[in-house]
Amino acid sequence: MSEKILDGLYYVGARDAERRLFDELIPLPDGTTYNAYYVKGEDKAALIDTVDPEKTEVLNHNLDQLGIKKLDYVIANHAEQDHSGSLPAMLERFPQAKVVTNKKCKGMLKDLLRLNEEDFFTIEDGQELSLGQRTLQFINAPWVHWPETMFTYLKEDKVLFPCDFLGAHFCSDPLYVEDKETLYSSAKRYYGQIMMPFANLARKHLKTIADMDIELIAPSHGPLYKDKRFILDAYREWTSDQPKNEAVLAYVSMHGSTKKMADHLQQKLSEQGIKVKAFNLTDLDLGQLAMALVDAATVVLATPTVLAGPHPAAVYAAYLLKALRPKTKYVSLIGSYGWGGKTVEIISELVSTLKAEIIDPVLVKGLAGNADYALIDQLAESIAQKHREGPCV
Numbered sequence: 001m002s003e004k005i006l007d008g009l010y011y012v013g014a015r016d017a018e019r020r021l022f023d024e025l026i027p028l029p030d031g032t033t034y035n036a037y038y039v040k041g042e043d044k045a046a047l048i049d050t051v052d053p054e055k056t057e058v059l060n061h062n063l064d065q066l067g068i069k070k071l072d073y074v075i076a077n078h079a080e081q082d083h084s085g086s087l088p089a090m091l092e093r094f095p096q097a098k099v100v101t102n103k104k105c106k107g108m109l110k111d112l113l114r115l116n117e118e119d120f121f122t123i124e125d126g127q128e129l130s131l132g133q134r135t136l137q138f139i140n141a142p143w144v145h146w147p148e149t150m151f152t153y154l155k156e157d158k159v160l161f162p163c164d165f166l167g168a169h170f171c172s173d174p175l176y177v178e179d180k181e182t183l184y185s186s187a188k189r190y191y192g193q194i195m196m197p198f199a200n201l202a203r204k205h206l207k208t209i210a211d212m213d214i215e216l217i218a219p220s221h222g223p224l225y226k227d228k229r230f231i232l233d234a235y236r237e238w239t240s241d242q243p244k245n246e247a248v249l250a251y252v253s254m255h256g257s258t259k260k261m262a263d264h265l266q267q268k269l270s271e272q273g274i275k276v277k278a279f280n281l282t283d284l285d286l287g288q289l290a291m292a293l294v295d296a297a298t299v300v301l302a303t304p305t306v307l308a309g310p311h312p313a314a315v316y317a318a319y320l321l322k323a324l325r326p327k328t329k330y331v332s333l334i335g336s337y338g339w340g341g342k343t344v345e346i347i348s349e350l351v352s353t354l355k356a357e358i359i360d361p362v363l364v365k366g367l368a369g370n371a372d373y374a375l376i377d378q379l380a381e382s383i384a385q386k387h388r389e390g391p392c393v
Helices: 053-065 087-093 103-113 180-210 228-238 257-271 286-295 312-324 343-350 370-389
Strands: 003-006 009-011 014-016 032-034 037-040 045-048 073-075 098-101 120-122 128-130 135-140 150-154 159-161 244-251 275-280 296-306 330-337 362-365
Touching: 014 053, 053 087, 073 087, 087 103, 098 103, 103 120, 180 228, 180 286, 180 312, 244 257, 244 286, 257 275, 257 296, 257 330, 257 362, 257 370, 275 286, 286 296, 286 312, 296 312, 296 343, 296 370, 312 343, 330 343, 330 370, 362 370
Parallel strands: 045 073, 073 098, 098 120, 244 275, 244 296, 296 330, 330 362
Antiparallel strands: 003 009, 009 037, 014 032, 037 045, 128 135, 135 150, 150 159
16 A cells, blocks of 8 residues: 655555565565655656566556556656566656656666666656655666666655665555664674675775765665664664674585584684574575675684585585675684595685685594694684784774
8 A cells, every 4th residue: 555655755566465575585584675656746746766567567556556647757766676677567657757867777678578778767866856845866877786777866855765775675554664673683684695796896986975965764675774773873883894802604414524614613603702603504494594794704614525625515505605794804614524535625615705814724534533623623723813803803
C-alpha cells in the first residue's frame, strides 16, 4: 500500500517478506523491500526509482491508490533490475514520462531493458530539476555498488534518496526505523555483502553528503531513517581503515584433524585476548561471514588437502575474501595433508590482491601432534603481537 511521508511525497514501493536469496547469492533472512517514492510539485510529478519486475503490480496498485493519472519523470538512480525492472511498465502506463538519469546509467538501461533514446532526459552531476516549488538535485555516486549510481536530493524537504547506499535488506511493516539494534545488524550484513568492496569510495560519498542539510534518509532497500546519525555513524565505523582486535577463523574438515587444529587455534587466540568468530564452511551463511569480515584484523583459513589443493569450500572462502576486500591486515592458513600438494600456493594466489600480510602457515602431514600444536601456539602468539603493534581498535 502507498504511505504518506510528507504532503506530496509518498512511499509507493513493494515489500518482499518471502524472498530468501538475492542475485542467487546473497541470503535474505529478513526479506527485503524495493523502495520507490512519488513526489508532486506544483507543476510536475516524479517517481523516484521503480521496483523489481516481479512486484510491478504492487507499484501500479500503490499509484492507483493515490489516483495518479499523470507522471512527468521517472528518476533512475541505479540500473540494476530490482530498481529499474518496472521502468518499461511505467513508460507504457505514462507514455509522456521521461527517464531522468546520468549518461552512464542511460547506457546501461538501454542495454538491460532495451529502452529507446527518446525515453531519456539525461542530467549531469549536481544538476537540478524543478517540479514547481520542489527541486530535485542529482549527485553522481559511482560504485555504490555499480558504476552508474547516483543520489537524488529533494532540496526543500531535505530528503536524501541515496539508492543502495545506507540501505538494508530488511522487510518490516513500519516505514521508519524502530528497532535500531535489529536494523543495525541487517544494515551491517548489507554493507558487508554489497558495499564493503567499495569502502574507499563509500568514505568519499559520506564526505559528499556530510554537509548537506538532511532531515530524512530514504534508501532503496529497508526502512527510512529519521535519525540520520544512526546510519551515518555506522558507515563511518564500517568504512574506517582501522580493524578491531578480532579474527575470523573459517574452517572445513573432512575427517576431523583440521577441525582439531582450528579449535586449538581458536582457544589460543582467545587466551591472547582476541575475539574469534569461527565459521564452518560447509554450513556457511555468507551474510554472517561478511559481517565478521567488516571488523576483523586477521583471517585464518583452515582446510584439508583435496586432490593436491585446498578443499573447494576453502577456495570459495578465499575467493569471497578477495571479492569483498575487507580491511583485514593479516591472513594465514592452517591445515592438514596426506602426501603433498599446493594448498599454500593456491590460497596465497587467491588472496594476493588484498592489502594484507601473509603470516607463515601451519600445514601438518596427517594428524597434528605436540610439535604441530606448538607451531599453532606460535601462530597465535604472532597474530596477537601484530594486533598489539598494529592499527587495531
